[in-house]
Amino acid sequence: MTLSLKGTGISNGIAIGKIVAMQTGELEINEYALPKHLIPDEINRFRHALDIAKQQLREINQSIPDNAPSDISAFINTHLLMLDDSTLAQVPEDIINERQCNAEWALNIQQKTLVDVFEEMDDPYLRTRKDDVIHVVNRVQRILLELEKHPHEIPENKLRNSIILADDIAPSDAVLIMHQGIAGFVTEHGGTTSHTAILARSLGIPGVVGLKNARRYLEEDETIIIDGETGDVVASPDEYTFKHYRKKQRDHKRFLAELRTLRHKPARTKDRRNIKLHANIELPEDISAVKRVSATGVGLYRTEFLFMNRDEPPSEEEQFQAYRKVVKSLSGAPVTIRTLDLGADKQVDGRGRTGPVTTNPALGLRAIRLCLREPAMFLPQLKAILRASAYGTVKIMIPMLSNLNELSQVLQLIDEAKFELKQRKQKFDTKVAIGGMIEIPAAAISADIFANELDFLSIGTNDLIQYTLAIDRIDDDVNYLYDPVHPAVLKLVKMTIDAGRNANIPVSMCGEMAGDVRYTRLLLGMGLKEFSMHPSSILRVKKIIKESNTQELAPLARRVLRNGNRTKIMDLIEKMNNQNQ
Ligand code: PEP
Ligand code: MG
8 A cells, every 4th residue: 555654855856666674873882880990991992983983084084976966975074073172182181081971972972062053043044054063973882882893884775766765864874875766765853954865955865864664664675766855755656656756856857957057057037137146055065066056156164164073263365365265266247245144053062152141042142243242252253254256256245234333343343354455464355245144134125225335235044034923944844924915024124135236236135935936926027136055046037037037026026925824925926826927
């Protein structure tokens, strides 16, 4: 009998294949009390396991094919860095010493501490980085327990065209598995922003994650169908179901082929409006993905990722090297570098800040507020960005502005940074553009005031929605209220677009809404001309832009904005999306 299950789809596409089951995580770890004289041996055993883990990761790194996206080796390097970080290299040793326990248990304790820190984080991307901690710890524990058989040891021909079934897949294992011709994968854990999910998307491999108890319902060798878009998994499909999914698979392949042809075509609407399609990036390694889709530039470079997994913030020189790498590789196309968006809850290594834990971290000392409080951290970043501006087109973008006073403080610090560079005789673009993110309702309502003082605005819908609707963007209990087309959100977006137009400065949108194809036509109708999104969304959005006519969309968008009823708003958006223009 056909069995239908549902998880979370993380990469579009249909896979049909036989299951190869893998045991990757969920180790049973017990605590053992050790006599004092055995502690040095235990510490040596721990250090040896760390060395082997590093060796394994280096070997995996070397086995990555040349044509693989560069994000892949970035994952592995992140894991290597974590193994060298004192949180995993030193703290477990301290625990072994203090508790007189076995190394596996010490790692368990430290893993829990680190996971708790990550779970407290506001940013959904950073929160899922706890998976990296789990995967790295799991690798070391397996070595300690002499369970060294890794997924990549399964014979290659067994994996070809198969669907991997596992509790979870670490990105380092995913690198090996996904390059062995698998059709798709299903895991019990993991989320849409996990590294494994990102990897699957960049390789176009359909995957379903978070399918609880999948291994209880599905069996080795049985043929299943997975839909990486909807998260549907079908076991024992009947002939009708097979036909349905085979057609869907063919349609999807045709759609992808069509998208590829758009790569070098301009994002121009039917009424000949040119739209800018920029990419959001987190690390210099993301540039290869930006180039693969020929984005017109970088609309959001989230620099906080440079500050992750380390004890000390990166120096001005290190930041300069990273920013310059991105700027140079874009050969003149604009790179919008956002200054640090860290907050009390976003201390990526869980250390470094002391003082009371704030009750509402999202409303606390975050982003530009923190940077203004700590100029010793902020100034080196400003100098590094300015220095990078000598190598291409750089724009500086300030997150979470709420009033003009903050802006004038930032401008003063930028002047200070420029003055110092001049003294040092270092080059920079004296006319570097300075823009602000509109992510707080107060900033959107006063967008006209900001527009008079800035060179560009960028709407950060992720935070704008959170602050407008008073819903914590990481709290699952209020997730149902998170609504990009709430009339209040749309009004704020429109006010910002209009303020930019009146002041004759560009307005971009760089929150998730910009890459969500359901809203492309609505935003075009509202007058948005610049979008910035994850590179994987760019060609999809471009396809819609090319099929749209902004003049026909504008009256419908006005009707959406006049409406207060969500059902009617959704109906109008659907009408816009289905119109043949
Ligand atoms: C946003 O808030 O929409 C945004 C792009 O910034 P971040 O998601 O990094 O907070
Ligand atoms: Mg934001």
